[in-house]
Amino acid sequence: MDIYKEEVMDHSEHPRNQGSFDNVLIKDGQVGQILEGRDSNVSCGDMVQFQLRVEDGKIVEVKWKGVGCAIATASASKLSEYLKGQALEDVREMSEEEMVEKGIGFSVNPGREKCLMLPVKVVRKILES
Amino acid sequence: MDIYKEEVMDHSEHPRNQGSFDNVLIKDGQVGQILEGRDSNVSCGDMVQFQLRVEDGKIVEVKWKGVGCAIATASASKLSEYLKGQALEDVREMSEEEMVEKGIGFSVNPGREKCLMLPVKVVRKILES
Amino acid sequence: MFEPEEIRKDFPILQRKIGGKEIVYLDSGATSQKPKQVIEAISKYYETNNANVHRGAHTLGDESTQLLEEARETIAKWIGGKSEEVIFVRNTTEAINLVAYGWGLDNLKKDDVILTTEMEHHSNIVPWQEVARRTGAKVEMVKVTSEGLLDQDNYKDKLKLKPKLVAMVQVSNALGTINPIVEMTKQAHKIGALVLVDGAQAVPHMKVDVQKIGCDWYAFSGHKMLGPMGIGVLWGKKEILNKMSPFLTGGGMISEVYVDHSTWTELPEKFEAGTPNVAGAVGLVSAIEYLDRLGIENVREHDKWLTVYGLQLIAGVEGVEILGPRDAELRSGSISFTYTGVHAHDVATVLDSQGVMVRSGYHCTMPLHNKLGVVASVRVSFNVYTTKNDIDRLVEALLEVKKIFGK
Amino acid sequence: MFEPEEIRKDFPILQRKIGGKEIVYLDSGATSQKPKQVIEAISKYYETNNANVHRGAHTLGDESTQLLEEARETIAKWIGGKSEEVIFVRNTTEAINLVAYGWGLDNLKKDDVILTTEMEHHSNIVPWQEVARRTGAKVEMVKVTSEGLLDQDNYKDKLKLKPKLVAMVQVSNALGTINPIVEMTKQAHKIGALVLVDGAQAVPHMKVDVQKIGCDWYAFSGHKMLGPMGIGVLWGKKEILNKMSPFLTGGGMISEVYVDHSTWTELPEKFEAGTPNVAGAVGLVSAIEYLDRLGIENVREHDKWLTVYGLQLIAGVEGVEILGPRDAELRSGSISFTYTGVHAHDVATVLDSQGVMVRSGYHCTMPLHNKLGVVASVRVSFNVYTTKNDIDRLVEALLEVKKIFGK
Ligand SMILES: Cc1ncc(COP(=O)(O)O)c(C=O)c1O
Numbered sequence A, B: 001m002d003i004y005k006e007e008v009m010d011h012s013e014h015p016r017n018q019g020s021f022d023n024v025l026i027k028d029g030q031v032g033q034i035l036e037g038r039d040s041n042v043s044c045g046d047m048v049q050f051q052l053r054v055e056d057g058k059i060v061e062v063k064w065k066g067v068g069c070a071i072a073t074a075s076a077s078k079l080s081e082y083l084k085g086q087a088l089e090d091v092r093e094m095s096e097e098e099m100v101e102k103g104i105g106f107s108v109n110p111g112r113e114k115c116l117m118l119p120v121k122v123v124r125k126i127l128e129s
Numbered sequence C, D: 001m002f003e004p005e006e007i008r009k010d011f012p013i014l015q016r017k018i019g020g021k022e023i024v025y026l027d028s029g030a031t032s033q034k035p036k037q038v039i040e041a042i043s044k045y046y047e048t049n050n051a052n053v054h055r056g057a058h059t060l061g062d063e064s065t066q067l068l069e070e071a072r073e074t075i076a077k078w079i080g081g082k083s084e085e086v087i088f089v090r091n092t093t094e095a096i097n098l099v100a101y102g103w104g105l106d107n108l109k110k111d112d113v114i115l116t117t118e119m120e121h122h123s124n125i126v127p128w129q130e131v132a133r134r135t136g137a138k139v140e141m142v143k144v145t146s147e148g149l150l151d152q153d154n155y156k157d158k159l160k161l162k163p164k165l166v167a168m169v170q171v172s173n174a175l176g177t178i179n180p181i182v183e184m185t186k187q188a189h190k191i192g193a194l195v196l197v198d199g200a201q202a203v204p205h206m207k208v209d210v211q212k213i214g215c216d217w218y219a220f221s222g223h224k225m226l227g228p229m230g231i232g233v234l235w236g237k238k239e240i241l242n243k244m245s246p247f248l249t250g251g252g253m254i255s256e257v258y259v260d261h262s263t264w265t266e267l268p269e270k271f272e273a274g275t276p277n278v279a280g281a282v283g284l285v286s287a288i289e290y291l292d293r294l295g296i297e298n299v300r301e302h303d304k305w306l307t308v309y310g311l312q313l314i315a316g317v318e319g320v321e322i323l324g325p326r327d328a329e330l331r332s333g334s335i336s337f338t339y340t341g342v343h344a345h346d347v348a349t350v351l352d353s354q355g356v357m358v359r360s361g362y363h364c365t366m367p368l369h370n371k372l373g374v375v376a377s378v379r380v381s382f383n384v385y386t387t388k389n390d391i392d393r394l395v396e397a398l399l400e401v402k403k404i405f406g407k
């Protein structure tokens, strides 16, 4: 099956940057802020939350958690890797298509597009708010 | 055309008992009461009003007015002739079918049933109230 | 221009004979006939792609979703809107009710004015009376002139009442009148009113561009424009639809449901609860493609030609009084008339006996008929398959009325 | 009993192959496929009788009116009601909204209780939340047991809150559970509540008799019972419908319209504004005739047999957890399950690649899934054309999941 390629399976089984900053105390004197957002797909029951730790306009760390299918999980995992180190402004200016292309790097058939896009929507929601 | 038989045309062109008791003063000492009711068919714009003058449980006089097609007019005209002289109780106990059969005496295709039935509905409304 | 005699071949029902006579169908304003292309599109959908719309579960579901979304795009393009602004409903009536419930209940209050017109179809009057009843708002109506036009002076006067909404028909189903809605919308917007246009009788006959009209909502039915029954459209400006409450609620329009509350999805699904009529949307697309192939400008030309020819011939029949304006530029789709001394319903019955099908009555415009002092009228209405021969047969059949009623 | 392999021949879509494989359609709970008889009935209507319904104007109008009224009678007979109690709507969702707006808004007030259940489809939850929001009433839900049944002790407790309405599903679309609605309706009536039954998943699979159920309203969709999209039914007791406000307003449901007010027609037209979907009603009749020919008792037997066979085989697949009761007597129409370690959506995608079409997700029952602690599930659902071979192919395809996900 085309859709469950090795890379997708790897990221869905070993998702990167999973977790949250909720129990992490930001150390005194540490600059920066945590931006966060979540969204869900009602039809498949997927839910994704992203937290971006930002310092000087740059994303220095990313944590995400959620429940989702293999596609949504791999997409969130890959996107979290990509976002780390990006300038907030640059990401804000990216179109959804660019974010998929550069940030996720794999595509799915139209039927599963919503799963793929859920993490992208969440990140855009964070950046727009 | 079957529907516009001679009898129907006669009654629609020379309707019997048309008018109302509105400007007729009931003479002193004259017993009885006037029952009245009206109804309309929205689709064809027909409206019919009936007034029954009743004495001792008997319909002694009938007046009707309204705007309507040839079928509704002929139906009202024939029904008004029939009702005159009937006991209220007898008419009250008649089914709609009986009233058409005995009181109107002609039938139409299903498409024009509503026109035919409008006077019947009005009379039943009067008797039920 | 196209050849209506050729077009008739696409309409199976027009091949039917009743009592040995070919059908003369002059009731397209009530509902149009359907070309075989539309009928086949519906069958093909059920034979090939039928599924509920939910992406991702399986191939048929994906195909159905795609067909529904393509339908939305086709319709959006056809009327000049965006695809998420196209909401599928059952018919014009439901579209107007959606606005009445979804916008009216929340945005109107005691003594607010809703401005509609004396020539509206009941479907653009009664929902507003109901909203008025529930909110305390008041319904006012723009007067109709004796010629059958909206009285523009009266309109300007009524706008001074600062209505919150102007709800008006683009083409009257009873008079055929085409209203100057572009100009009227501008004036309404100037005083801050929103504008809903009832396009049920416009969309089948002329190019409609909601951007050019400038209105806030536009409503129409599929079944009057060669499409199937059970499908219609409410178009609305995105900003306004976004601010409206949902109307029907349930599956398909919610994002999350909890025991105590729910959240809505985005446009357009927010307004589409329950399983949509995908087959209906597919049929409607096929109807649009059919009209597009003919060219909507040609459709309008044909309609105008029929109006000119019809007005001339019908007005020539003894006893006939035409309703509405005499200038074909100002009319579309139908010709209504009365026959002196014979009730419209009897006229229709006589015509039907000759195979000529017209409509008689109020045509769901009782306030208009009351205003014109007409009890009921006869309406003949056209579509692309209507021919000169149909009008000729009508006029012939009208002579029967005289024979029978001696008038 | 009938032979499902024979029945399949009536369903054109089931002859389709995707990726070289015959279709295994196990998503009938979302929407059923349509037999050629239904598809042809729709085409035939458009080719022969199509007109708007208004008696008296012409032959086609009379024919269409008659077809619509015959449809009403057929449906009434089929479910045990009177024909004026059958109201045509688009689908179950609209039927429930009709009651919510037409009865709920007028009859519920602050702190009144609306009792529904945790296993309802969103379409029987969200409209009540909306009515609650507008009236100040409160929505309570009967709990579901871990076995997937309505908790009858909890129901009795909730009835002590004196709900004004009990709104419940006859057959759960997510669990397959058949609820004891006859008994539950009795109990509800005892404390003076009215009862609305969502029959969307019951009507396709078993004999439904609204008199025996004793409920006050019963809602269902045509498209789930071999009929077309865009048509559904609300049945209601005459006395109750008579007292309700109209819901959609406009042409067709009014008696007289004046500038400042209008009066309504009688049942059932009072609730049917605008041009009805006659073609849809005709298609629905054809679906009922189809089910009648098979015999609805046989349909139920077939469904039960599939449930027994399916439960046994599917439960035997490693990693699969079945939702809902295990006793086929208590279930109908579908089997839902989870697959340990693999999201339902991924399972569905793998199955689809094998030509097996199922649904995955919440199935519009998010409160139920939250309650069961299940993120999403896979649902396979049946209809008369479902065969043993379909279940076998499903089980085969489930083995692919293990191959790909290694679980
Ligand atoms: C139990 C139940 N109720 C209501 C509905 C809603 O039906 P529709 O989408 O036809 O309005 C469904 C269908 O998904 C259902 O299964």
Ligand SMILES: Cc1ncc(COP(=O)(O)O)c(C=O)c1O
Residues within 6 Å of the ligand: C029, C030, C091, C092, C093, C094, C121, C123, C124, C169, C171, C172, C173, C198, C200, C201, C221, C364, D251, D273, D274, D275, D276
């Ligand atoms: C001008 C106008 N508005 C509204 C309607 C109502 O359309 P529908 O019955 O499709 O809801 C009609 C059709 O009769 C119409 O002509």
